[in-house]
Amino acid sequence: MTVTATDLLLEATDVSKTYGAVVALDHASLSVRPGEVHALMGANGAGKSTFVKILTGAVTPDTGRIVVRGHERTSHSPAEARRNGLVSVYQEPAVIPDLDIRDNLRLTATPVEPFRHWLAELGLADLRLSGLARRLPLASLRIVDLARALALEPDVLLLDEITAALPANLTERVLQVVQQQGADRSVIFISHRLIEIAAICDRATVLRNGETVGVVDVTAGSEDRIVELMLGEAATAPRLREAGAGEAARKEQTPRLSARSLGDGRRLRDATFELYPGEVLGVVALEGQGQDELFAILSGAERPVTGSLLVDGQAVSLRHPADAIRMGLVFVAADRAEALLMQRSVRENISLPISARIGHWGWIDLGREGRTVHRAVETLQIDARAGSEVRRLSGGNQQKVTIARWVAAGVKTMLAFDPTRGIDIGTKNQIYILLRELAAAGAAILLYTSELKEVQLVCDRAIVIFGGEVVAEMPAAAADEVDLLRAAHNLMPGAALPEETTAGTPAAKAAVAAATDEAAGRP
Amino acid sequence: MTSAAGTVDRPSLTDRSVGAMRTVARNNAWTLGLLGFLVVLLVFTKVVNSNYGLSSLQGTATSVLPLALAAVAQAVIVIAGGIDLSISSQMALISCVAATMMKTYPGEDVAVAIVLLALLLGLVLGAVNGALIVLTRVPDIVVTLSTYFIWAGFALLVRPAPGGSAAEWLKDLVVGSLGTDLLPKAAIVLIVIVAAIWIPLSRSRLGLSLYAIGSNRLAAFRSGVPVDRTKFLSYVIGGLIAAFAGLSLTASTGIGTPVPEPTYTLISIAAVVLGGVSLAGGIGGVFGPIVAVVVLQLIRDDMTFMRVNPNFGLVAQGFILIGVLVFGSLIEMRRSRS
Numbered sequence: 001m002t003v004t005a006t007d008l009l010l011e012a013t014d015v016s017k018t019y020g021a022v023v024a025l026d027h028a029s030l031s032v033r034p035g036e037v038h039a040l041m042g043a044n045g046a047g048k049s050t051f052v053k054i055l056t057g058a059v060t061p062d063t064g065r066i067v068v069r070g071h072e073r074t075s076h077s078p079a080e081a082r083r084n085g086l087v088s089v090y091q092e093p094a095v096i097p098d099l100d101i102r103d104n105l106r107l108t109a110t111p112v113e114p115f116r117h118w119l120a121e122l123g124l125a126d127l128r129l130s131g132l133a134r135r136l137p138l139a140s141l142r143i144v145d146l147a148r149a150l151a152l153e154p155d156v157l158l159l160d161e162i163t164a165a166l167p168a169n170l171t172e173r174v175l176q177v178v179q180q181q182g183a184d185r186s187v188i189f190i191s192h193r194l195i196e197i198a199a200i201c202d203r204a205t206v207l208r209n210g211e212t213v214g215v216v217d218v219t220a221g222s223e224d225r226i227v228e229l230m231l232g233e234a235a236t237a238p239r240l241r242e243a244g245a246g247e248a249a250r251k252e253q254t255p256r257l258s259a260r261s262l263g264d265g266r267r268l269r270d271a272t273f274e275l276y277p278g279e280v281l282g283v284v285a286l287e288g289q290g291q292d293e294l295f296a297i298l299s300g301a302e303r304p305v306t307g308s309l310l311v312d313g314q315a316v317s318l319r320h321p322a323d324a325i326r327m328g329l330v331f332v333a334a335d336r337a338e339a340l341l342m343q344r345s346v347r348e349n350i351s352l353p354i355s356a357r358i359g360h361w362g363w364i365d366l367g368r369e370g371r372t373v374h375r376a377v378e379t380l381q382i383d384a385r386a387g388s389e390v391r392r393l394s395g396g397n398q399q400k401v402t403i404a405r406w407v408a409a410g411v412k413t414m415l416a417f418d419p420t421r422g423i424d425i426g427t428k429n430q431i432y433i434l435l436r437e438l439a440a441a442g443a444a445i446l447l448y449t450s451e452l453k454e455v456q457l458v459c460d461r462a463i464v465i466f467g468g469e470v471v472a473e474m475p476a477a478a479a480d481e482v483d484l485l486r487a488a489h490n491l492m493p494g495a496a497l498p499e500e501t502t503a504g505t506p507a508a509k510a511a512v513a514a515a516t517d518e519a520a521g522r523p
Numbered sequence: 524m525t526s527a528a529g530t531v532d533r534p535s536l537t538d539r540s541v542g543a544m545r546t547v548a549r550n551n552a553w554t555l556g557l558l559g560f561l562v563v564l565l566v567f568t569k570v571v572n573s574n575y576g577l578s579s580l581q582g583t584a585t586s587v588l589p590l591a592l593a594a595v596a597q598a599v600i601v602i603a604g605g606i607d608l609s610i611s612s613q614m615a616l617i618s619c620v621a622a623t624m625m626k627t628y629p630g631e632d633v634a635v636a637i638v639l640l641a642l643l644l645g646l647v648l649g650a651v652n653g654a655l656i657v658l659t660r661v662p663d664i665v666v667t668l669s670t671y672f673i674w675a676g677f678a679l680l681v682r683p684a685p686g687g688s689a690a691e692w693l694k695d696l697v698v699g700s701l702g703t704d705l706l707p708k709a710a711i712v713l714i715v716i717v718a719a720i721w722i723p724l725s726r727s728r729l730g731l732s733l734y735a736i737g738s739n740r741l742a743a744f745r746s747g748v749p750v751d752r753t754k755f756l757s758y759v760i761g762g763l764i765a766a767f768a769g770l771s772l773t774a775s776t777g778i779g780t781p782v783p784e785p786t787y788t789l790i791s792i793a794a795v796v797l798g799g800v801s802l803a804g805g806i807g808g809v810f811g812p813i814v815a816v817v818v819l820q821l822i823r824d825d826m827t828f829m830r831v832n833p834n835f836g837l838v839a840q841g842f843i844l845i846g847v848l849v850f851g852s853l854i855e856m857r858r859s860r861s
Contacts, residue, residue, distance in 0.1 A: 301745060322747035331745055339745060341738035343806050352735055353746040366726070405746070 622687025649762015737804025
């Protein structure tokens with residue numbers, strides 16, 4: 001590594017950003033050489049998206065220096081970042097749906113001829129520019145977004161999960177085009193698919209907990225190093241569960257919940273698993289593998305298109321969350337804003353499902369309700385001093401309120417979707433303990449988590465979802481983070497990562513195509 | 524100290540009641556501030572118009588009654604996250620139907636049946652609004668703008684020109700006072716109607732559900748609240764209260780006027796906002812909007828008395844509305860920052 005700073009096309013150093021108590025980026029750095037494809041890697045919540053937002057001017061960092069071609073640049077908006085030579089393509093296409101493609105180009109001052117050229121390169125030569133953007137399928141919109149970014153001739157192109165949900169043929173074209181960019185243009189490439197990283201990237205920067213923990217030259221076998229860096233040291237926190245307790249309980253009982261080939265016709269294809277009383281079952285998946293849809297179906301918010309659901313051995317059809325709640329299936333969302341009445345009191349928030357779940361309009365017994373709420377507040381140790389409006393509570397206390405409302409009603413089956421996302425470590429531990437206590441009292445708990453260490457910490461078993469299917473099941477004791485992450489990338493335990501994959505060869509293309517086929521759920 | 528939601532420690536009884544009072548004060552800070560503004564306005568009214576006294580209060584009460592009821596109807600709907608532009612033509616239609624029927628079928632006893640029928644009609648009009656919104660998913664503002672014209676058309680079909688009559692007991696209900704000038708009958712009617720509808724509502728599951736769907740539809744849905752049914756019922760209740768508003772028009776004028784006064788709708792919305800109900804839904808109550816209606820009415824009366832050019836009076840009203848709201852949101856911003 002004898003590259004001096006001036007040789008770098010982009011150099012970001014000492015970049016920090018905190019949101020309240022949450023540290024998103026902690027003196028992170030990134031250097032990109034001219035002409036390279038540079039992967040930005042990290043587990044969920046490692047700070048990738050914050051980094052991208054800072055580079056493209058969508059977020060202003062607390063500290064940090066960004067140097068492009070030797071000149072320090074500050075970008076306060078995406079437009080300014082573009083003038084500084086940084087253009088990004090986000091997961092959600094930045095295309096105005098009610099304008100036609102030509103007007104969308106005009107909006108961003110994109111020259112039309114280069115745009116057409118890149119469109120053809122990307123395999124959409126016959127796209128009509130006069131068509132409304134909203135008529136195009138999502139995959140085409142992404143391609144349009146990418147072609148537009150390329151037509152702007154950026155120094156640095158940022159691609160955030162560009163290949164997610166693209167069909168295989170388009171993925172292949174995109175990877176080819178990305179790789180063929182000249183020595184003057186660098187690409188920062190973010191993808192959950194290690195196989196794509198291996199196929200097209202030159203180097204990778206790995207983030208963990210907001211810090212840059214390593215820069216890796218991508219060569220044969222470097223995927224293991226990347227996975228290692230993403231995870232860091234193994235979790236050292238003590239285990240909360242007693243080994244084998246869930247195992248023994250499982251054998252004798254009918255499952256509280258049986259999912260048989262559940263699918264929503266889109267992302268979720270075949271979810272089959274069983275959840276027993278007294279256990280915490282972990283669900284592990286990369287983003288967008290169908291876990292959101294699975295939880296929506298189980299909580300009655302959406303109806304399954306395929307498969308069936310059994311509660312206590314009886315087939316059920318849930319038409320409304322009220323049905324699920326009546327069956328004892330209650331949902332705890334990761335995003336408190338989707339679960340709470342922010343301007344209402346702690347009391348109202350806790351009593352809402354209790355009073356609503358019967359579905360008739362009786363008189364509220366204020367005394368009894370008050371006692372129930374008080375009990376729940378005490379059980380969860382909620383600091384309710386600012387209780388007249390939930391939005392004034394801390395994030396951790398808000399999350400406790402969303403759990404308290406179900407505990408107050410007597411929980412049988414809890415569907416917890418990343419319940420510890422974005423809350424402080426002290427509250428996290430309280431929630432872990434609470435989940436174990438609920439399980440010990442006979443509740444069945446399904447816990448989706450984006451923090452892999454939570455599996456060994458809290459769960460009895462874990463299932464892994466990839467491409468809408470349950471691809472692995474393992475006892476939590478055996479589910480260390482490396483295994484889970486491999487399984488989440490649909491790499492079988494022990495199997496070698498695709499070492500022979502080198503860019504450009506027909507074999508590599510086939511491997512990439514096969515992997516993306518699988519991910520996109522196409523035959 | 525403590526709050527209605529309860530804290531972990533158990534404070535003594537007196538601490539609790541002091542704390543509870545503080546909580547009530549904090550939760551109703553907006554309405555209390557508005558009440559303070561009303562008192563200042565009353566003093567101001569007395570200064571500019573030394574003839575304004577207790578007997579004038581009942582005149583104010585009578586003229587405020589239809590607007591106050593309209594504002595309460597609007598508040599219920601806005602709290603649940605909707606908005607009803609058709610309120611003024613609902614009032615006109617109900618007033619015309621009642622006045623026409625009382626003319627056609629005279630008799631003080633028959634009038635009771637007619638009043639009940641008018642209330643039923645209010646429920647139906649609200650149900651039509653609610654059903655259209657829930658079933659078609661067309662935005663509330665579009666549906667109720669359309670029904671505004673429909674009800675107005677029906678009102679003209681029923682009564683091409685102002686006319687009809689009202690039963691004596693009905694007129695007697697809203698004019699004058701009960702024994703002392705301090706108790707205008709119109710104010711008592713208002714209190715009785717609002718108390719009979721709002722108090723049971725706010726204590727019931729439906730009441731909590733109204734706030735829930737207005738505050739966060741998704742969270743309410745996930746908590747098992749039947750969102751569509753609750754939305755529908757908010758319009759039905761609004762329709763019932765609008766029917767009382769329409770009847771109070773007949774009672775105070777003695778006739779039915781078919782052309783709706785569009786300002787009733789606009790003032791009801793202004794009063795809801797001024798009364799501390801968030802147009803985004805989920806926040807506020809019905810007491811604030813009632814106080815706001817009285818404030819708006821007094822401002823108008825004072826300007827009339829001071830012979831302010833009425834056109835300028837409108838401009839001034841608008842500025843007062845904006846001024847109060849800006850002032851309020853500044854305080855709110857301060858409060859949430861600390």
